[in-house]
Amino acid sequence: MTAATDAPQIDARRSGRWLYIASVVLLCAWVLVPLYFLFINTLSSPETVNSFPKGFVPEFDFGSLRFFAGFQGMIDALYNSVLVAVLTMIMSILIGAPAGYALSRFDFRGKELFRMLILLTRAFPLPLLALPLAVLFIRVGLDDTVFGLALVHTTLAIPFAVLITFSLFSGIPIELEEAAWTLGCTRLGAFTKVVLPLILPGITASAIFAFVISWNEVFAAAVLTIENRTLPAFLLQSLAESPLHLKFAGGFILVVPALIFIFAVRKYLFAMWGIANR
Amino acid sequence: MAEIQIKNVAKTFGAYQALHDINLTIADQEFMVLLGASGCGKTTLLRIIAGLETATTGEVWIGGRRVDHLAPKDRGIAMVFQNYAVFPHLTVFENIGFGLRMAKMPNAEVTRRVERVASLMHIEQLLKRYSGELSGGQRQRVAVARALAMEPDVILMDEPLSNLDALLRLEMRAELKGVLAESKTTAIYVTHDQVEAMSLADRISVMHQGKIVQAASPIEVYRNPAAHFVASFIGNPPMNFLRAEPAGSGKWKVAGETVDGPVSAATPLQLAIRPEDMRLADDGLKARVKLVEPLGAHLLVTCDVDGTMIRAVLDSDLTVKVGDVLTLAPQPDRVRWFDPQSTLAVA
Amino acid sequence: MNARLLPYVLILPVTVFLCIFFLYPFVLVAQQAFGSDTGWSLDNFRDVVSHWKFSISLWNTLLLAAVVVPVQLALSLLMATMVSKMKRGRDLVLYVWTIPLGISDLAAGIIWLAIFEQSGFLNSMMHGLGFIDAPMNFISYQNMTMVFIAIALAEIWRATAIMLVILVAGIGLIPKEYYEAAEVFGASPWKRFLKITLPLLRPSLQTALVLRVILAFEVFAVVAALGGTLFPVLMGETYSYQFDLSNSGAAAAIALIILAISIASTLVILRALRVPKGATI
Structure with missing residues (x-):
């Protein structure tokens, strides 16, 4: 096979690989992100939980758990x-x-x-x-x-x-x-x-x-x-x-x-x- | 003293009859091989002796004691399994000592015995390892050592070498023979490998379709097969069979030639001769060569004798071509006769 | 002990247990459902079916199953094939993807509540990106589509893992040689999936679908946590008959209806995905 026909194939394979990795990561995020939101809410004070808008980092307050x-x-x-x-x-x-x-x-x-x-x-x-x-x-x-x-x-x-x-x-x-x-x-x-x-x-x-x-x-x-x-x-x-x-x-x-x-x-x-x- | 007697043992699995009325006596310290193709019932018989299977009818006696109602542990036997059954959660030492510990032997005695059999089987350096770290051959040695450590009256082996590669099998075969002869236990050994059977056995029981067809010394089984099945099963290549028509007063017509044979029979018989028991001669069976296979040590020639295919083992120096017509003379003292009706040997 | 009797002795505890706590209760449920003051009757069923909420909750339950299960099937098939090709990180990815397996429907409902409630993360995100000024009320009478989407997402999120596990185990049972043979004969990856994976996976697909569909008809706590009374489903009606109305006859009647739907769909799935005799791996 010549280099000319090789190149697009390799390109296709490479982009396919990226698509694959991206979907794996996306699906992991699909599972983990909602859990993370719950985690943030749990480790925030009751006031923060009921306020708007929410931060995307937990404040490590144990008020809710208490x-x-x-x-x-x-x-x-x-x-x-x-x-x-x-x-x-x-x-x-x-x-x-x-x-x-x-x-x-x-x-x-x-x-x-x-x-x-x-x-x-x-x-x-x-x-x-x-x-x-x-x-x-x-x-x-x-x-x-x-x-x-x-x-x-x-x-x-x-x-x-x-x-x-x-x-x-x-x-x-x-x-x-x-x-x-x-x-x-x-x-x-x-x-x-x-x-x-x-x-x-x-x-x-x-x-x-x-x-x-x-x-x-x-x-x-x-x-x-x-x-x-x-x-x-x-x-x-x-x-x-x-x-x-x-x-x-x-x-x-x-x-x-x-x-x-x-x-x-x-x-x-x-x-x-x-x-x-x- | 551990003579084994099997009396009228039969076994059925549902509608399938695995063993038919087996009677067999194995002398003390004898090495008995149960030989047969897969499904012939040899393993079932061994397992009945071990107590892992219950006979449908019949009795098993070991050392003058009826044991068929006893659990395996109370029969004075030890067993080597085809896939070794080395306990994966125990070290080699604990594996070999397992039965001794069950018998509540003192520690010192366990150690002494384990070390003795370990050195016998050349696995002293493996005692601390787990089964996962052992090769197939090493596992095999552990399994044998574990059985020997029990110093049993009877040792039962179910195709113990069949999972090893060819070279290792040869080595272990020789070693097993030496070790077992020294241990002076009665041994029953199941195999489908006739070479293994010939090399190990004091006596071979050839089994076929749930019956013992012949129980005799290896050379007897080879030279004087009691039935057509034995003749065709033992020997590689197996015996040749040719149709023989009665020609009166002990004379028989075979492929146009007249041969001396049994006086007793008057119906057609089969003449049987081993491939290596035929010589090239001036007078004999006319054989047209169909296939020539040079095997190094000798020449294996397949020929057509009056419509029947036979094989002959010839000197490797001979020049034989496909299409040649050879004159083959069976050695008279090696010719055997079988009745095609009963399939049994005729004297 | 007698070796003939031993297996029966060993299965006796389970058999007795299941007879008392599985078979007998079903007899009782039937008795409750068909029973009334005047002997056998269909009064309970008539009461239940004629109630205005029944058709809504039946429709909701079926619609939810019809939307959720196909999505989960596609998603779990995709995930299972992706995992089967994975070399590095397979264990980690599988662990992450199977996490929802251990999470209860109630917890899943609460988790998605954190996203969809008025001060939740979806509103916060949209606010942060400047799409909206004030938080929107997703979960309300005015926004039934959104309620449905939230519940469906929570269900998909929670219960895809069970199908994934069954399918991954099933794919593991398919010998590699079949794929290699197909590749040698020129089948593309898509063709290999279509012609080898799917047909040989039928027993696993059966198990996964039966299990999943039955669970879909039992949907309850996710809905309770997310939609409250906005989105009535059959199991929720059973609960409220039993609890709020103390009408166990009616509760039993709905239970039998759920059971009938479950059995019917199980039979349909088994029939649709049956494996011809001798065509197993």
Whole structure:
């Protein structure tokens, strides 16, 4: 090929490359800039938050956050949120992981039916379950309790827990377990000595995922709790009357753990979904 | 003492019968190779002996003790897996010592045994490493060392060399043979590689479609295959088969020639002869050369004998061209006969 | 333990749990929706549907899904293909792009409120650039288009990540050799995307769309945070029947309607993107 025909091609490739990089940067900004605005508002005094026009640099004033912390019921709501999320995390892993193990290790009659049940839950608007459960919980005395809400959140998180742990267990060759059996381990021994250490980071990731699901859930939380509101439910309930700076500080508190958690599980995010597809 | 007895073992997976009524006795300290193509049931049989699979029917006895209801850990066996199964979260030392720790052996004894087998397998310098830092060959050594450290009555190996490259496989094969002979354990070794089987085994069990077709010493399996399958599976290139028509009183017509054969049969048989057991002679089968493959040490010639393709291994000094007609004489004491109906050997 | 029984023992907790908290509540919801003082009836549905807000909220919900989901599909496909070619900085870019995955719809609504409220950043920016003198009230009865745009943007911002993750995982499953083969046969990058990525990505597209569309019908907190009562949606109506009006029969009826729409669209998606038997990777 001659230089004359080469040049425009290289030009086209170079400009294509710039377009590519520019779009990547643009899309990153699309995600990050709104978060930055929330950040500015949170770290500004209530007066600044309600004033106009706004600066584009945070003034690092903790007035809004202090107001948030001092707002009636807010700290309790935060505490409830953490409690529900932790309960959800524990229950969904304890209940979901054995099923994930069974799916990855055994062929049994009804396996497909069971998988269907799991996948079915994902095709339903689950928060709606809160409606009948609200009635049911009053009957059994679970109404307006952290545990009752955690049960509903566990229902939301369990399909993910099962599918994620299924993919994690499938990643551990069965021969490792078999080797342990031939070397003097019982089934349980092989599981705790060999499988568990290998799978712990992944289990942690799926536990964190369950935490985030519960932490973010609004509808069921709002329907099922009255006195013991979680943070999202509390914010939702007070949306109409609460001042802007309270909303933004609350939103910020909601976002921060999510940011950290997604960072912690980023390695597993894709592996988890890769298997869950099938 | 660890004689292994397999009595009437059968295994079905759903509608598929993987093993048919297997009976086999393996003597104490014997090196038994289960040889067969993939899907013949050899690995299933090994896993039943190990306790990783349950037989549908039948019994497994190890050292005079019935074990088929016992968990793998209670059978006095150790196993080497095809993909090594070296625990990735443990060091080589802890891998080799894993079973010893399970048996609650004192630390000093664990260290002594690990170091002994590590030096036996030449991996002393790797003891602190993790499996991710090892090559395939090194992992293989760890897997064998881990099994040997248990000082088991029986060591079971499932295609342990199949994931290594050719040169390493040759080296490990020789080493395995030495180490196992010294350890005086009974060994069962599964492979699809007939050369591996011939070189390692005291006895070979050739398996086909869930049955043991022949269990005998390597040379016996090679020289006197009990069935058509064994004859065509063992040897590279495999045995040649030619149709033989009865001509009365121990005489047989093969490709127009008359050959001495079994007196007992009166229906057509197959004459079988290994490619290397044929000589050029004045009197014999007329063979038209179709293909000549010089292999260095010898010449592999494919010829047409009365419509049947056969192969002959000839001296590499000979000049043979496609289209030549050779006269090939089977060595009389190496000729074997098979019944095409039953596929079994005929005396 | 008996190896035959073990798998059943292991799945028992999940099965029992889902029966109590998933299957049983759906029976209850149906009972509530169809129940009345006089036995089975469609009264609840009649009440709900005849209310003036119902058709508005149904229309709003469907319109929002119809606008948001296609944009998200295109955007996540674009992002996923961009990521699949990336060598340096892939992990960082992926992390940034998946951040919204962890952010709740309520928080997302609040975040976009910071932009669209009267003293918010959009007004500040326009003021700074000299377009306007006084802040405009974007979120009001007078400006329903803007309310819709704000809600749609917040939804797109928040929930594209879930599709992205599924699609990136799906693209990761497609062997590189197919692309190399196509390139050898002269397919352009666009053709390769059209003829290889899209068809082989069908299972992932199915999952992503089903999940996303169902979530789109559940849209609630984003709307509540941004539009308040300006922009009624089905889930919000459910909430207010249950809460403000204490009419759980009506709430259940809307819940069943949302469920019916979800199931119908799931079936449509599964049907439209079905993979012929044996044509999987």
